[in-house]
Amino acid sequence: MGLLGKIKNTIEPNDLKSKKSHLKNLYLTALSDGKLSNVEFDFLLEIANKIYILPSVVQEICNSPDDVSFYIPTHNREKLDQIYDCVCMALVDGEINDREVSMCKLISVKLGFRPVIVDHIIKHILDSVFMGIASDIVLNELLKEI
Numbered sequence: 001m002g003l004l005g006k007i008k009n010t011i012e013p014n015d016l017k018s019k020k021s022h023l024k025n026l027y028l029t030a031l032s033d034g035k036l037s038n039v040e041f042d043f044l045l046e047i048a049n050k051i052y053i054l055p056s057v058v059q060e061i062c063n064s065p066d067d068v069s070f071y072i073p074t075h076n077r078e079k080l081d082q083i084y085d086c087v088c089m090a091l092v093d094g095e096i097n098d099r100e101v102s103m104c105k106l107i108s109v110k111l112g113f114r115p116v117i118v119d120h121i122i123k124h125i126l127d128s129v130f131m132g133i134a135s136d137i138v139l140n141e142l143l144k145e146i
Contacts, residue, residue, distance in 0.1 A: 021071035022082050029089045033097040043092045079111045080139045087125045
């Protein structure tokens with residue numbers, strides 16, 4: 001992280017740090033199969049829009065991901081929301097790749113979940129996405145289990 005990145009990271013509010021970290025994690029998940037497809041970039045922009053982040057900020061994150069620090073949200077619901085989005089990013093191009101799933105697991109562990117439970121979380125999300133179960137239902141079920 002460059003000096004400018006460190007300065008920006010110091011003065012940004014935690015909410016913005018969390019959102020940018022989440023978008024960086026999604027970007028890294030998309031890149032973990034070796035390429036960022038148009039559909040993956042569109043999904044990244046869709047998530048950014050949902051969390052009120054401008055496309056120009058997304059472009060900054062993609063251009064300089066090392067300038068964005070990893071940020072761990074306080075609440076488990078927000079952590080699970082981020083994992084859910086990572087799993088969806090892994091699926092959005094229609095191809096599930098072992099490296100993308102591994103990245104989702106790595107991010108889950110970095111967010112503070114024990115490795116023992118991470119496999120269950122990822123599998124539960126994957127299964128529910130394939131079955132078309134609403135994300136709120138899935139995440140509420142997971143919250144009760146962890």
